[in-house]
Amino acid sequence: xxxxxxxxxxxxxxxxxxxxxxxxxxxxxxxxxxxxxxxxxxxxxxxxxxxxxxxxxxxxxxxxxxxxxxxxxxxxxxxxxxxxxxxxxxxxxxxxxxxxxxxxxxxxxxxxxxxxxxxxxxxxxxxxxxxxxxxxxxxxxxxxxxxxxxxxxxxxxxxxxxxxxxxxxxxxxxxxxxxxxxxxxxxxxxxxxxxxxxxxxxxxxxxxxxxxxxxxxxxxxxxxxxxxxxxxxxxxxxxxxxxxxxxxxxxxxxxxxxxxxxxxxxxxxxxxxxxxxxxxxxxxxxxxxxxxxxxxxxxxxxxxxxxxxxxxxxxxxxxxxxxxxxxxxxxxxxxxxxxxxxxxxxxxxxxxxxxxxxxxxxxxxxxxx
Numbered sequence: 001x002x003x004x005x006x007x008x009x010x011x012x013x014x015x016x017x018x019x020x021x022x023x024x025x026x027x028x029x030x031x032x033x034x035x036x037x038x039x040x041x042x043x044x045x046x047x048x049x050x051x052x053x054x055x056x057x058x059x060x061x062x063x064x065x066x067x068x069x070x071x072x073x074x075x076x077x078x079x080x081x082x083x084x085x086x087x088x089x090x091x092x093x094x095x096x097x098x099x100x101x102x103x104x105x106x107x108x109x110x111x112x113x114x115x116x117x118x119x120x121x122x123x124x125x126x127x128x129x130x131x132x133x134x135x136x137x138x139x140x141x142x143x144x145x146x147x148x149x150x151x152x153x154x155x156x157x158x159x160x161x162x163x164x165x166x167x168x169x170x171x172x173x174x175x176x177x178x179x180x181x182x183x184x185x186x187x188x189x190x191x192x193x194x195x196x197x198x199x200x201x202x203x204x205x206x207x208x209x210x211x212x213x214x215x216x217x218x219x220x221x222x223x224x225x226x227x228x229x230x231x232x233x234x235x236x237x238x239x240x241x242x243x244x245x246x247x248x249x250x251x252x253x254x255x256x257x258x259x260x261x262x263x264x265x266x267x268x269x270x271x272x273x274x275x276x277x278x279x280x281x282x283x284x285x286x287x288x289x290x291x292x293x294x295x296x297x298x299x300x301x302x303x304x305x306x307x308x309x310x311x312x313x314x315x316x317x318x319x320x321x322x323x324x325x326x327x328x329x330x331x332x333x334x335x336x337x338x339x340x341x342x343x344x345x346x347x348x349x350x351x352x353x354x355x356x357x358x359x360x361x362x363x364x365x366x367x368x369x
Contacts, residue, residue: 009285010263016288024334034255036237044192075113121174130189154186180240298336
């Protein structure tokens with residue numbers, strides 16, 4: 001049985017932490033340049049090219065589609081509950097709720113509180129596209145040239161997506177420019193896939209001396225920081241607006257190498273000495289998509305407390321990220337935005353285990369009868 005590489009869970013956790021900070025109104029100008037591609041690279045790393053398309057689809061439905069449908073349905077229902085408590089300024093009728101549910105099962109966001117879930121749709125479509133592309137090239141390309149051809153095709157698709165992004169950006173689904181996202185994401189999936197296949201990260205990072213590792217980390221963060229501020233970079237992966245082609249493809253790689261080097265060289269060895277913390281980090285890293293989906297709950301808790309303490313109007317806080325980001329409040333919102341989803345996920349996990357044990361115990365007792 002293979003041991004799961006904790007480094008990649010830490011990278012995902014770092015990426016979603018940056019997303020939550022950005023939504024909590026922290027200045028994440030630098031990390032916003034690469035935290036979305038981090039997830040594409042990690043997804044590429046975990047791609048198993050021996051799976052059938054059917055098995056991959058079932059896996060993505062379980063991991064991405066069902067959480068999307070559940071979370072967006074919950075937010076529509078919460079909107080009605082909140083309105084009945086005078087917390088929100090509008091609600092949905094039964095007919096509207098049914099109509100919204102039909103849209104949700106077609107991968108549409110139907111309430112403002114589910115805004116962040118666009119990324120699950122983008123991840124779902126782009127990963128399947130990369131997998132089909134990879135299988136097609138494996139089937140038709142010559143054995144010697146398969147990986148080289150795959151790399152060339154992915155780079156060409158990236159360039160097509162970047163050059164014609166203004167045309168493709170008119171095609172919007174699930175609140176994102178999905179065609180451009182698919183094309184732009186291909187080289188990032190490729191890097192993750194090749195990193196595992198050829199052990200690129202191991203050869204490049206883990207076998208160096210401590211001084212070389214530290215120099216690499218300092219150099220990477222210096223390059224990313226300098227490039228971001230000198231070149232006045234802007235990267236919005238949802239609407240696909242970018243200011244520089246070269247930096248759009250290079251900076252995410254630098255950010256990924258920086259994150260994975262810090263995780264693999266420093267954090268993981270430290271966690272080996274603290275098994276309890278290691279389990280918490282591993283659990284958090286494996287449930288980053290739930291943090292992405294439900295961190296708004298932490299924000300809503302902060303909004304509610306502010307309303308009660310300062311007599312604000314409930315209607316001022318009906319959005320998904322609409323608390324007053326002053327003083328320590330945004331720190332509290334960011335903290336709850338990460339902790340609350342993990343607590344909910346853990347509770348759901350325990351409930352599933354209890355239900356499973358209950359069913360198995362009943363089945364076994366029926367056999368004896």
